[in-house]
Amino acid sequence: METRRINPEEAAARLLEADNILILTHKNPDGDAIGSGIAIALALQQKGKHCRVCWTGELAGFYSLITECYQPDEIGEPDFVLAVDLANPRLLPEDTIGYSDRVDMVIDHHATSVEFARETLLESAASCCAEIIFKVINAMGCSVTTDIANCIYVGLSTDTGCFRYSNTTADNHLLAAQLVSLGVNIAKFNELIFGQKSRARIEIERRALSGMEFTSSGKICIITITRSMLEETNCIESDIEGIATIPKAIEGVEAGITLREQENGNWKISLRTASLDAAEICSLFGGGGHIRAAGCECSGTPFEIKVAMVAAINKRLGLS
Amino acid sequence: METRRINPEEAAARLLEADNILILTHKNPDGDAIGSGIAIALALQQKGKHCRVCWTGELAGFYSLITECYQPDEIGEPDFVLAVDLANPRLLPEDTIGYSDRVDMVIDHHATSVEFARETLLESAASCCAEIIFKVINAMGCSVTTDIANCIYVGLSTDTGCFRYSNTTADNHLLAAQLVSLGVNIAKFNELIFGQKSRARIEIERRALSGMEFTSSGKICIITITRSMLEETNCIESDIEGIATIPKAIEGVEAGITLREQENGNWKISLRTASLDAAEICSLFGGGGHIRAAGCECSGTPFEIKVAMVAAINKRLGLS
Numbered sequence: 352m353e354t355r356r357i358n359p360e361e362a363a364a365r366l367l368e369a370d371n372i373l374i375l376t377h378k379n380p381d382g383d384a385i386g387s388g389i390a391i392a393l394a395l396q397q398k399g400k401h402c403r404v405c406w407t408g409e410l411a412g413f414y415s416l417i418t419e420c421y422q423p424d425e426i427g428e429p430d431f432v433l434a435v436d437l438a439n440p441r442l443l444p445e446d447t448i449g450y451s452d453r454v455d456m457v458i459d460h461h462a463t464s465v466e467f468a469r470e471t472l473l474e475s476a477a478s479c480c481a482e483i484i485f486k487v488i489n490a491m492g493c494s495v496t497t498d499i500a501n502c503i504y505v506g507l508s509t510d511t512g513c514f515r516y517s518n519t520t521a522d523n524h525l526l527a528a529q530l531v532s533l534g535v536n537i538a539k540f541n542e543l544i545f546g547q548k549s550r551a552r553i554e555i556e557r558r559a560l561s562g563m564e565f566t567s568s569g570k571i572c573i574i575t576i577t578r579s580m581l582e583e584t585n586c587i588e589s590d591i592e593g594i595a596t597i598p599k600a601i602e603g604v605e606a607g608i609t610l611r612e613q614e615n616g617n618w619k620i621s622l623r624t625a626s627l628d629a630a631e632i633c634s635l636f637g638g639g640g641h642i643r644a645a646g647c648e649c650s651g652t653p654f655e656i657k658v659a660m661v662a663a664i665n666k667r668l669g670l671s
Numbered sequence: 672m673e674t675r676r677i678n679p680e681e682a683a684a685r686l687l688e689a690d691n692i693l694i695l696t697h698k699n700p701d702g703d704a705i706g707s708g709i710a711i712a713l714a715l716q717q718k719g720k721h722c723r724v725c726w727t728g729e730l731a732g733f734y735s736l737i738t739e740c741y742q743p744d745e746i747g748e749p750d751f752v753l754a755v756d757l758a759n760p761r762l763l764p765e766d767t768i769g770y771s772d773r774v775d776m777v778i779d780h781h782a783t784s785v786e787f788a789r790e791t792l793l794e795s796a797a798s799c800c801a802e803i804i805f806k807v808i809n810a811m812g813c814s815v816t817t818d819i820a821n822c823i824y825v826g827l828s829t830d831t832g833c834f835r836y837s838n839t840t841a842d843n844h845l846l847a848a849q850l851v852s853l854g855v856n857i858a859k860f861n862e863l864i865f866g867q868k869s870r871a872r873i874e875i876e877r878r879a880l881s882g883m884e885f886t887s888s889g890k891i892c893i894i895t896i897t898r899s900m901l902e903e904t905n906c907i908e909s910d911i912e913g914i915a916t917i918p919k920a921i922e923g924v925e926a927g928i929t930l931r932e933q934e935n936g937n938w939k940i941s942l943r944t945a946s947l948d949a950a951e952i953c954s955l956f957g958g959g960g961h962i963r964a965a966g967c968e969c970s971g972t973p974f975e976i977k978v979a980m981v982a983a984i985n986k987r988l989g990l991s
C-alpha cells in the first residue's frame with residue numbers, strides 16, 4: 352500500500368474525524384509504546400471519542416502508574432486503526448496482527464519504518480514516539496492533564512535512558528521542563544523505571560558477578576550465563592536485558608565479554624569495547640556488529656571460547 | 672562574622688573587581704563542587720583574572736574530562752577568596768582550612784549553609800551550585816564556552832542524579848536544554864559519571880550480592896559488609912557510596928537492610944523502606960533518620976541484629 356506522509360496537524364484533524372479508535376503498538380511494549388498509546392487515548396477521550404489501546408503480555412509493575420489512569424472503552428468494530436511506535440506490522444503481537452493490512456495511521460519515530468499504513472506521521476529525528484504524540488495532542492486542542500503528561504514523560508524518559516543516551520536533544524529537555532511544570536512526579540517514575548530490579552534480575556546478577564573473571568591486567572572482563580543459571584533464577588528475556596553492559600562498565604576494562612549458553616549448546620558472545628573495533632574482532636569468529644558492540648555465536652567449551660577471544664583481544668591491545 | 676546576602680549580579684560585580692582569586696570547595700569534592708569551581712575559574716580567566724581552584728584528594732577518572740580544560744594560574748597570595756558549594760568552613764580540606772575565616776564570598780545552594788563568608792550568594796531552592804554559578808557567569812558577561820557548559824552540566828547532572836531525583840526542577844531541564852545546545856557531549860559524561868563502576872566497587876558488590884539474604888516472602892532483603900570484605904577489595908569510602916540502596920531497589924522488597932561492620936566492632940545499620948516508617952523502626956535501636964531512610968548502630972553479632980530488626984519489621988508488615 353502506498354502511504355501518505357502527514358504532519359502532526361493533519362494527524363490531529365484525521366483523528367478528530369474518527370469515533371471508535373483502536374490503538375495498536377508493538378509486542379513486548381516498552382515505556383514509549385505504552386506511554387504513547389495511553390496518552391493519545393486519554394486525549395481522544397477528552398474529545399468524546401471511544402478508544403481502546405491494545406497491548407499483550409504482562410507489563411512490568413511500574414506501568415500500572417500510567418495504565419491505571421486509563422479506562423478502555425468498548426468499541427466493537429473500530430472505524431479507525433492507529434498504530435504508535437510501530438515500525439513494521441510484523442512486530443504486532445499475535446492477537447492484533449490481523450489488523451496488519453488495515454492500519455489507517457501510524458505515528459512513529461523509527462528510521463527503519465516500513466510505512467505500511469494508509470497515512471504515516473514519521474519523525475525519525477525524534478528520540479521517542481511520545482514527543483510526536485505530544486505535538487498531535489496539542490494540535491487537537493486537548494488539555495495536557497497530569498495523567499497525559501505522565502504518559503509522555505514515561506515515553507521520553509524510557510527512550511532516552513533518563514536523558515543519558517546520545518539521542519537526547521535540547522528539545523527533549525524543553526519538553527521535560529513543560530512536563531515537570533504539568534505536575535509529573537519524576538522522582539517516583541524514574542525510581543520505578545530505572546531504580547528497580549526484578550528479583551530474577553538480581554539473582555542472575557549475583558550469579559554472573561560471582562563467576563566474573565578478569566584478565567590482561569583488568570583490561571578484559573568476562574561474565575558467563577549458563578542455561579542452568581537462567582533456569583534456577585526463572586529469568587525471562589527482559590530480566591537479562593542489558594546484562595552484557597556490566598563487564599564493560601567497570602573502570603579500566605577495555606573489553607567486556609558476555610557468554611550466554613544457547614538451547615542448542617552453542618554460546619552467544621557479546622563483546623563491548625572502549626576503544627577496540629568489536630565488529631572486527633567478532634568477525635574472526637563469524638559474527639559482526641558495531642564498532643563498540645558486536646557479537647558472534649561459537650561452539651566449543653566456554654574455556655576454549657574465552658581463550659580464543661582473549662588471545663585476539665590481547666593482540667589488539669598490544670599485550671601479546 | 673556577619674555576612675551580607677548578595678544576588679548573582681552583585682556577586683558578578685564583586686568578582687570583576689578582584690585580580691588574584693583563590694577558589695575553594697569542600698573536601699571529597701563531587702561533580703557539583705569541581706564543576707562549579709572550574710566553570711567560574713574559566714569564566715574569570717576570560718576576563719583576565721588569575722584563578723586557582725583548590726581541591727584535595729584523587730578525583731574519580733571521569734573528572735579529567737573537565738579538569739583537563741583548565742590551566743591553574745600561579746596567584747601567590749590571593750586578593751580574593753571564593754568558596755563554592757561549601758555550606759560550612761569545617762568542610763574545607765586540611766590544606767585550605769586555614770582560609771576558613773577569610774573567605775570573601777561563598778556561592779552555595781545548601782539550606783544548611785552557616786553563612787561564614789563576608790558575602791553570601793545562597794539559593795537554597797537550586798538543585799546544584801552549578802546553576803547559580805551559571806547565573807553569575809552570565810551576569811559577568813562571559814561567553815559560555817563548551818568547556819564551561821561541560822562543567823555546569825557535570826554539576827547539574829551529578830546533583831540531580833541525571834534528572835532522576837525529586838529535587839529536579841523544570842528550570843533544571845531548561846538549563847540542560849541550553850547546555851546541550853552549547854555542545855555538551857551528554858552521553859559521554861553520563862556514561863562516565865553514572866555508567867562506570869570502579870573495580871573495587873564491583874568487587875564489593877559481588878561479595879555483598881553473594882551474601883544477600885531474603886526473608887518474609889521476599890519483603891525484607893539484607894546485605895552485610897564486613898571489614899574484611901572492605902580490606903580484600905581495597906574499597907575507599909566513595910566505592911561504597913549508595914550501596915545501602917541496593918536491597919531496597921529489588922522489586923517486592925518493602926525493607927532493605929544494610930549492615931556495615933565498624934572499626935570498633937559495632938554494626939552500622941541502614942534501613943530503606945517502601946512504605947514503613949524507617950525512622951521509627953531505627954529509633955527502637957537508638958537511631959533515627961528520615962521516614963524512608965534511617966539508620967542506627969548496634970553491638971552484637973550480625974545474626975542477633977538481623978533477628979531483632981526482622982522481628983520489628985515483620986510486626987509492622989503484619990507478618991507476626
